[in-house]
Amino acid sequence: xxxxxxxxxxxxxxxxxxxxxxxxxxxxxxxxxxxxxxxxxxxxxxxxxxxxxxxxxxxxxxxxxxxxxxxxxxxxxxxxxxxxxxxxxxxxxxxxxxxxxxxxxxxxxxxxxxxxxxxxxxxxxxxxxxxxxxxxxxxxxxxxxxxxxxxxxxxxxxxxxxxxxxxxxxxxxxxxxxxxxxxxxxxxxxxxxxxxxxxxxxxxxxxxxxxxxxxxxxxxxxxxxxxxxxxxxxxxxxxxxxxx
Amino acid sequence: xxxxxxxxxxxxxxxxxxxxxxxxxxxxxxxxxxxxxxxxxxxxxxxxxxxxxxxxxxxxxxxxxxxxxxxxxxxxxxxxxxxxxxxxxxxxxxxxxxxxxxxxxxxxxx
Numbered sequence: 001x002x003x004x005x006x007x008x009x010x011x012x013x014x015x016x017x018x019x020x021x022x023x024x025x026x027x028x029x030x031x032x033x034x035x036x037x038x039x040x041x042x043x044x045x046x047x048x049x050x051x052x053x054x055x056x057x058x059x060x061x062x063x064x065x066x067x068x069x070x071x072x073x074x075x076x077x078x079x080x081x082x083x084x085x086x087x088x089x090x091x092x093x094x095x096x097x098x099x100x101x102x103x104x105x106x107x108x109x110x111x112x113x114x115x116x117x118x119x120x121x122x123x124x125x126x127x128x129x130x131x132x133x134x135x136x137x138x139x140x141x142x143x144x145x146x147x148x149x150x151x152x153x154x155x156x157x158x159x160x161x162x163x164x165x166x167x168x169x170x171x172x173x174x175x176x177x178x179x180x181x182x183x184x185x186x187x188x189x190x191x192x193x194x195x196x197x198x199x200x201x202x203x204x205x206x207x208x209x210x211x212x213x214x215x216x217x218x219x220x221x222x223x224x225x226x227x228x229x230x231x232x233x234x235x236x237x238x239x240x241x242x243x244x
Numbered sequence: 245x246x247x248x249x250x251x252x253x254x255x256x257x258x259x260x261x262x263x264x265x266x267x268x269x270x271x272x273x274x275x276x277x278x279x280x281x282x283x284x285x286x287x288x289x290x291x292x293x294x295x296x297x298x299x300x301x302x303x304x305x306x307x308x309x310x311x312x313x314x315x316x317x318x319x320x321x322x323x324x325x326x327x328x329x330x331x332x333x334x335x336x337x338x339x340x341x342x343x344x345x346x347x348x349x350x351x352x353x354x
Contacts, residue, residue, distance in 0.1 A: 024298030028287075029250035031305050035280045036254025037263075042273050044258070045265040056271065056326050 111153055114162035114231040118153040122190035122225040123197055126218045129183035133213035136167040136174050141206045142187060142217075143167075149199030151191035153227050157181045160229040183215070193221035247284070271320060272313040275332055279312035280305060282336045285343035292350040312336070 055063070110116035125142065127134070143161055146154055154161035159176045166177060173180045189196055197219045201207045210217040265273055283305035290296040312332050319328030348354070 024302065025246050027302050028298060029246050031250075031280070031302065032247040032284065033250040033254035033257070035277065035284065036251040037258040038254075038273060038277050038280070040255050040258025041263050041265055042277050044262065045270075045273075056320070058323065059326065 113233065114153065114160040114229075115233045117230055118190055118227045119224060120152075120190040121193050121223050122151070122153075122188065123193050123200075124220045124222060124225060125185075125187040125189070125200065126220070127183065127185040127187070127210055127215060128217075129185070129210070129213070129215040131214040132172075132183070134174075134183070134210065134215060136169040138206070138209055138213070139174060139176075139181075139185060140167040141209065142200070145199050145202075145206050146187070146189045146191070146196055149191060149195045151189040151196060153190040155188040155227045155229045157186060158229055160227065160231045162231055164234060188225050188227055190225060190227060193223075197221055247287075251284075271325065271329070272316055275312045275316050275329055276309045278333055278336045278340075279308040282339050282343070283308045285340050285347070289343045289346045289350075292347060 107116065111118045125146075127139070127142065139156070143154060143156065143165070156165075156176050157179070159165070159179050161176070164177075168175045168178075173182065175181065199205070200217065200219050207217040207219075283301065286304060287296060287301040290301070315332050316325060316329050319325040322328075
């Protein structure tokens with residue numbers, strides 16, 4: 001039935017129809033206005049809010065599950081990485097400790113080998129030889145006595161004494177490692193001062209030998225003596241380090 | 245004509261007041277809008293066909309919206325809300341397309 005249809009009706013009926021038509025138009029207008037309003041509202045809500053607020057419960061639960069699984073995975077990853085970090089730090093610490101120990105060893109060896117200057121408690125020995133009777137072996141005895149008493153570093157005159165030091169007497173004058181020495185001889189040794197002193201002055205020891213040759217051996221105990229003479233590090237020509 | 249003015253008036257009102265969608269209405273509003281659009285397109289086609297009836301339009305508009313909302317509500321309760329929403333949108337979309345085609349034939353004679 002069309003609303004454009006015309007009925008040859010009574011006046012009363014015609015007016016009734018018109019009012020119906022007007023009210024119908026009003027209803028249509030209200031409905032379409034509501035539609036426009038709803039469209040704008042929905043478009044705005046859709047574009048403004050993030051996607052989550054439009055999702056259904058099931059989807060949200062799925063997303064939540066995914067996020068939980070992801071968080072679990074990431075937590076696991078964090079734990080693994082922390083373990084790795086700890087392991088690396090441990091090995092780094094061990095490396096540092098090993099290096100420190102090696103450095104200490106190297107320093108100790110440098111002192112013992114005579115490649116580094118040394119300082120510490122010790123004695124200063126002065127040997128006079130007015131009659132020039134002392135031989136190379138007598139002075140070697142002094143050094144041996146000091147070594148035997150635990151001297152860790154010895155300097156004879158201006159020469160650092162080490163394992164390869166040689167006392168020679170090619171022609172009258174005594175030479176230490178080829179450097180000629182003349183009386184009075186001066187020997188500096190680092191070690192326990194008391195022990196060194198006792199070892200040199202032992203009855204029948206080097207002190208008495210020097211005395212019997214007309215010389216004098218005096219020992220001065222010091223809390224700090226400095227040995228500044230150094231040697232170059234010897235490079236072994238034939239021997240190589242062996243693990244056994 | 246009055247419907248077009250009312251539509252524009254509604255849009256303008258929405259733009260001015262910037263309403264927020266209440267939570268309980270959120271799942272239904274998009275479906276209701278699509279259903280109402282279907283009714284409007286149907287009414288436009290009927291108008292061009294010369295068979296427009298205000299009563300039919302009003303009833304179809306209201307019932308379309310209510311049925312669409314009811315289907316979505318039922319779907320939510322049954323746990324197939326998203327699927328049913330899609331189904332409703334697809335069906336209404338097909339109808340809108342059909343109506344739009346009829347309107348196009350009327351307007352452009354093609």
